[in-house]
Amino acid sequence: MSEFAAAMEDPVIRDDWYAVARSSDLAEGGVMEARLLGETLVLWRTGGEVLAWKDLCIHRGSKLSLGWVKDGQIVCPYHGWHYDRTGACTLMPAHPDVRPPAKARTFAYRAREAYGMIWASLGEPEHELPPFPEWDDDGFRKVLAGPYFFHANPFRTVENFLDVSHFPYVHANLNGDPDRPDPIEDFDVFVGEDGIRTSEIMVFQPYGDHRGIPVNAGYTFHCPRPLTAYFSKNTGEGNRFCTFLTVTPLAPDDCIVWLQVAINFGEELTEAQILSRQDRVFAQDKRIVETQRPYEIPLDLREELHVRSDKYCVAYRKWLKDLGVAWGASA
Ligand code: FES
Ligand SMILES: [Fe+2]
Structure with missing residues (x-):
């Protein structure tokens, strides 16, 4: 077929x-x-x-x-x-x-x-396009990054975006410190009609954003559709850095990543500075996600091992299974 x-x-x-x-x-x-x-x-x-x-x-x-x-x-x-x-x-x-x-x-x-x-x-969508709350807010500057071509499973690519415990290793000295990895405090996951969300998850970042300064960042995630996800990263004083990620599936081991960021601080930053950080972060993710095996995401939770900090990724897999996703996943 x-x-x-x-x-x-x-x-x-x-x-x-x-x-x-x-x-x-x-x-x-x-x-x-x-x-x-x-x-x-x-x-x-x-x-x-x-x-x-x-x-x-x-x-x-x-x-x-x-x-x-x-x-x-x-x-x-x-x-x-x-x-x-x-x-x-x-x-x-x-x-x-x-x-x-x-x-x-x-x-x-x-x-x-x-x-x-x-x-x-290619079909008859029952859903509207996924929401991007900051899109119509003029207080947020928007920068479209990518597309990034991942020779990887579309769902594993989204799951990587939902996973905070990889930051200190995959994005060492950028989104985390491998010598001082953050223990991930417990957080809540909410499953609803509009997808899956989290409460705020706190992580320390030595080079937290394009300003190149250390920040304590609070991530709040929302995954409204199987291949679209979003986070709002709060770094204090009302500063928010939001990322809307959507993955275009080409094959079970091939996809394209699109990224629209919305930022309400750092007017002095150039678009090139913002893009160069995104390019670097997604090149780091690509190297890992392209090599995960089996490449199809396993939806049977007995496959692979899950710990407390994987709670959101576990919820993602359960939700995909409940929605009835079969293509690109192993049951
Ligand atoms: S007009 Fe002949 S192939 Fe299109
Ligand atoms: Fe990452």
């Missing part, structure tokens, strides 16, 4: 939204290719609207993403068939007087735009 067919059999994975491109990479009249769950998409923009279709011309199967937009329609690069935004072929240039048959249609998926990203779904 193809990767695409396997993913289409898991409704939890199929019927969700995933980030597939940066909004700024698709200008008006632009065309580009994107990938999602073993499928290749053509994204194009006309009249400000973004469309996401299967990247395939019905005539001879060429890639529409090699085509272009003309007068609000997409033109196939091979024989120039024109498709309007509903996906219907409107013109076959070799037969300009022939009305294209009703079967001459592309396969349209759903598309949205939010948080500086283009989102697509």
Whole structure:
């Protein structure tokens, strides 16, 4: 079975939204290719609207993403068939007087735009896009980092983001001190209709943020969807550094990480400084997550060992299991 067919059999994975491109990479009249769950998409923009279709011309199967937009329609690069935004072929240039048959249609998926990203779904999502509370708050500066390409399991990639006890080791002298690793105090996990959350988890960070100063940081997490997670990091005096992470699944061992940060302090920092720290942290995570085995996240809690500080990751695995996630996980 193809990767695409396997993913289409898991409704939890199929019927969700995933980030597939940066909004700024698709200008008006632009065309580009994107990938999602073993499928290749053509994204194009006309009249400000973004469309996401299967990247395939019905005539001879060429890639529409090699085509272009003309007068609000997409033109196939091979024989120039024109498709309007509903996906219907409107013109076959070799037969300009022939009305294209009703079967001459592309396969349209759903598309949205939010948080500086283009989102697509291969199914019929029952959920709205995951929330990002600081997005509309002008007191927070936003910086889009990534995308980072992880040859790793999408769920293990999210679980790594939810795990605070790796900080002193994977992010030594940045998010923790390997010679003085923090004992993790007990914290609460809340499971609800809108996902899983934690109470505040305190950790000491020698180089807590882009200012390069030590901080006592309080992390509060929310994981609203299986492949989207968020934390708000409180470093005192009202300073908050929030990170919205969303992972695009490509295959059970392949994914793309998108990261939007929202910060309400450090106006003097340049965007390059903010990005360089994110690039460094995610390169450190990638090295570990790409090598975890088995690569499929085990949802049977008898697999692997869990301790008290893993409480949130254990809740994540249980929640995935309760939601019925099968693709990309081992039962
Ligand atoms: S393959 Fe697209 S027009 Fe022929
Ligand atoms: Fe990490």
